[in-house]
Amino acid sequence: MTKPPAPAATSQVEIACEHCGHLGVMREAWAEWSVAKQGWVLSQTFDFAFCMHCHRPTRIVTRAVADVPPKPMGSH
Template identity: 55%
Template sequence: MSEKGRIIYVCDGCGTPGVTREAWAAWDVETQAWVLTEMFDYAFCHSCHRRTQLVERAVEGE
């Protein structure tokens, strides 16, 4: 958690939090789990169904 409190990422077009980012995951033999190894700039909004930029906002009510 940051000094500002908890944050949420939303779509810059429609403002909804239904967004994802493109990333790579690699299998970690020690932990027996998939671990994120790289995140990319590409973001997609599942509400307006388009590529988007992510906007960081404070979680309301905190």
């Protein structure tokens, strides 16, 4: 399993689709029930990623939030 590179301690990151750049990506994962927390706890993530925007498997791109150019007004 691969993990995105660790960001600097003070920076925020976005996880995006390699193909289209949108943020609507999902990963396959396992969750386990925690009796102590009374909820599902993520226990494992897998390499498979899927983009909800371009509707295809993708690789995840990790980028600093500051590295993303602002979108022009009126764009989606």
